[in-house]
Amino acid sequence: MFDTDTISRFQQIETPFYYYDLGLLRQTLEACKTASDKYGFHVHYAMKANFNPKVLEAVQSYGFGADCVSGNEVTTAIANGFDKSKVVFAGVGKSDKEINIALDADIFCFNVESVQELNIINDLAKAKNKTARVAIRINPNVDAHTHHFITTGLDENKFGINSWQLNDVAETLRSCKNLQFVGIHFHIGSQITDMEVYRSLCIRINEMQQWFEDRGFQVKVLNTGGGLGVDYHNPDTNNIPDFESYFKVFKDFLHIKPGQEVHFELGRALVAQSAALVSRVLYVKMGQKKNFLILDAGMTELIRPMLYQAYQKIENLSRKSEDRSQKSESESQISNLKCQILKYDVVGPICESTDCFQKDVELPESFRGDIFAIRTAGAYGEVMASRYNLRDAIQSVYSE
Numbered sequence: 001m002f003d004t005d006t007i008s009r010f011q012q013i014e015t016p017f018y019y020y021d022l023g024l025l026r027q028t029l030e031a032c033k034t035a036s037d038k039y040g041f042h043v044h045y046a047m048k049a050n051f052n053p054k055v056l057e058a059v060q061s062y063g064f065g066a067d068c069v070s071g072n073e074v075t076t077a078i079a080n081g082f083d084k085s086k087v088v089f090a091g092v093g094k095s096d097k098e099i100n101i102a103l104d105a106d107i108f109c110f111n112v113e114s115v116q117e118l119n120i121i122n123d124l125a126k127a128k129n130k131t132a133r134v135a136i137r138i139n140p141n142v143d144a145h146t147h148h149f150i151t152t153g154l155d156e157n158k159f160g161i162n163s164w165q166l167n168d169v170a171e172t173l174r175s176c177k178n179l180q181f182v183g184i185h186f187h188i189g190s191q192i193t194d195m196e197v198y199r200s201l202c203i204r205i206n207e208m209q210q211w212f213e214d215r216g217f218q219v220k221v222l223n224t225g226g227g228l229g230v231d232y233h234n235p236d237t238n239n240i241p242d243f244e245s246y247f248k249v250f251k252d253f254l255h256i257k258p259g260q261e262v263h264f265e266l267g268r269a270l271v272a273q274s275a276a277l278v279s280r281v282l283y284v285k286m287g288q289k290k291n292f293l294i295l296d297a298g299m300t301e302l303i304r305p306m307l308y309q310a311y312q313k314i315e316n317l318s319r320k321s322e323d324r325s326q327k328s329e330s331e332s333q334i335s336n337l338k339c340q341i342l343k344y345d346v347v348g349p350i351c352e353s354t355d356c357f358q359k360d361v362e363l364p365e366s367f368r369g370d371i372f373a374i375r376t377a378g379a380y381g382e383v384m385a386s387r388y389n390l391r392d393a394i395q396s397v398y399s400e
């Protein structure tokens with residue numbers, strides 16, 4: 001991702017900024033498209049992961065749909081070229097204003113998360129003399145002892161409709177004349193790398209599909225949600241997720257009926273590896289107990305490490321040639337003569353103790369002005385940035 005030319009280019013640019021490798025993004029999208037096309041699967045990009053216009057432009061150019069979670073995302077998706085017939089709208093708290101935006105835009109469907117929401121969408125559609133297509137988001141409520149997907153799938157989660165409410169759902173769907181039932185929707189969590197979890201999801205989807213069919217509903221769409229994870233530890237050697245194995249699980253374990261569509265809502269897997277947060281060292285504080293590298297980026301630019309204790313690889317690009325992790329043992333012995341490897345807490349400038357990207361990171365001895373990259377920052381990075389401390393809005397730089 002960072003050749004010498006790119007690193008010298010960074011030296012001329014004010015930091016911090018997000019760097020997007022658009023070539024890698026396209027390769028990732030291509031890999032996903034090829035793997036999903038093989039089975040005729042439909043992918044909606046979960047644009048909450050990143051709605052940078054250049055990212056949206058690339059994603060939509062491959063013909064993916066958009067999975068939106070606000071009225072603004074619906075409007076932005078369509079304004080950026082996504083086909084409205086491939087836009088879905090999820091979220092536990094859709095406001096009337098947002099539902100109206102989506103009705104006016106004639107999107108493909110609402111992923112509905114409560115019985116009350118079904119009634120509201122029906123009323124608003126009726127007022128416009130329209131029919132709203134709806135899919136029911138089901139909370140799988142799976143016992144953690146037998147299945148792995150506990151992240152969003154239990155009764156105490158706010159997401160989705162619990163199975164004990166499904167009779168109400170069926171009744172409401174029958175009585176609401178301005179709703180058209182298209183299918184069932186699930187989303188069990190994010191950063192899932194164990195394919196066994198998806199196998200368990202398939203079993204649950206099959207059961208739910210049967211439940212609806214037994215009651216006379218035709219399930220045209222099976223929407224499995226998103227969640228495919230990426231390798232945060234190896235952003236160079238494992239930068240494109242294994243889409244083939246992922247889709248194959250669904251091909252093998254879902255009971256797909258003739259004419260039925262299978263939908264996916266991938267966010268992170270499509271965009272995470274294609275960007276890094278680039279920052280400079282402002283100050284180096286060498287202490288008796290701790291050494292601190294104080295960067296000019298902090299939790300305001302990338303909050304995942306602070307909010308979720310998430311690991312994102314940190315590299316000193318200015319001393320990349322000296323980085324022991326990039327070299328063979330003999331090479332690193334030679335370079336260790338020149339450069340020391342030290343442990344640092346890599347922190348930001350924000351007035352919060354939690355503003356720390358990672359503690360005790362082993363790095364080549366680093367100096368004021370060194371350029372750092374925090375890798376795998378393309379998903380839930382730029383979009384979660386804030387202006388706290390009245391920081392400048394974060395800028396973006398793109399590969400040529």
Ligand code: LLP
Nearest residue numbers: 046187190191226227228265266267268380
């Ligand atoms: N569909 C639904 C209904 C979702 O709630 C999400 C993500 C996705 C699809 C896309 O999931 P993905 O493929 O990106 O895993 N900010 C957190 C992640 C929050 C995910 C929220 N929902 C993070 O930085 O790890």
